[in-house]
Amino acid sequence: MKQSISSRGFAVALLVLVVASFWTLDLQWAQFLSLDALRSMGRFAGEFFPPDSSPAFLARVALGTWETLAMSTLGTLLAAAAGMLLALPASRMFEGDAARLRLPTRWLLNVLRSVPELVWAALLIIAAGLGPFAGTLALAVHTAGVLGRLFAEAIENAPPGPGAALRAQGVGKTRVFLYATLPQVLPQLLSYTLYRWENNIRAAAVLGVVGAGGLGQLLAFHMGLFHMGKTASILGAMLLLVGAVDALSYGARRMLTR
């Protein structure tokens, strides 16, 4: 059925979508590309220099970076724990397992997952107040949805042999999981968690824009006050952080796959 989507129909639909998008958006290209706008953009870019490099401010940026790292780490750990707890009811442990909670739990995971971190942060700030705690919770909630689903798939795809052997001996559900299923899937769960941690460092850097702590909060604050030199240093720290994470994960992956 899927094959019957003709490529011409696809191309026409695509063209219509693109044209309609540009048509309805009332984009202000004239304003953006005018000489005046270009000049103001040049001025804007010029104000970034020189970046603020006073030791006192750099210390604050370093603190913000540490806060960002801490948010992402703690958020990912909480998410791994919550994801594990949700993955258990969301997976069919063995052939013929009734798994009545499987569908509702998967719905819950889908909802957690499809609301982005930033939206969760904006919601959670109302309960947890401004600051990194709200950001940590937001990362944890969204990532719990992602990891819960990945964990559930991993558990369902684990080789059923060892579990079946234990179950035939009359071993209870908990111990079957702890001693047969978990050891088989643990490496996969760890690698999913590390991968999400990498994503979360990047997300935590910008989460603060809505007031949820870390480098983003510093950025939004100083940009709001037009401290362009300070903004430039914060942007530099963000780029360094993201670049370092990228390089580390690239290196680690190369080392592991060699």
Next chain:
Amino acid sequence: MAASADLALTNGRARPAPSRDPAWLGRLAWLAVALVLLWPLAVATEFRPWALFDARSLHVSSQFLRSFWPPAHGPDFLLLVAHEAWRTVAIATAGLTLALLLAVPATLVSTHALSVSALSGRMARGPFWLRQAVRWGLIVLRSVPELVWALVFVRVVGLGPTAGVLAIALTYGGMLGKVYGEILESGDPHATETLLRNGSSRLQAFFFGLLPQNAAELTSYTVYRWECAIRSSVVLGFVGAGGLGQLLDGSMKMFSGGEVLTMLAVFVLLVALADRVSGGLRESLG
């Protein structure tokens, strides 16, 4: 292990299974170490779960939660939400189109497989540095999060979808350019090389050698990125770049939970729909 099992058998009775976890001491020690290591993290993130349950915060959040029901469903509001939802999709689509305008030329310039001088040993110095420069440019474009680009452009062009489109165009241009390059270089270079060696131009070599080989993968990745762009364009609204996000931000600040609930539901549906469409398209590409 095997020796002790033999011993147990020769003694004529099986040893009873240990009633508790034989490795409990080690596990407990590691748990303690982990908790000690977690302490500075908890301090840095001001991790105070009990703050959620003090009287004032509980009052505010329960009031907000109670206002969630019933979801807002006035016809005017639903029309507004539908309009903004379309704008969210439109921002993502327009942004991705511009990203392609950026990524395709950058890919053509930076792909190793289309280098004529690399056919005979090392690439010449000029083209080599040009390729490196384009690559670094792409890396910088995609390392700045789209939200930060949006913040910058909101300053320059004002509130509205233009900032969102530009932010997506730059970040996704960098991402697409990099991944396109990787896809083109991961394939079998034989056909392209033969074309280049026999005197076809680089564009010809691209259209008749590289592209047919990798078209499905390139399209599939682009569709996947479109799905991601829809998700980001909601988020970009929170800094004033138009679409559903901007409306959602406004309703949250006004504490009108009913509107928030409706919009969250619409957003979840939108993402699920994009997921379905992109999944179906990618499957049909094989």
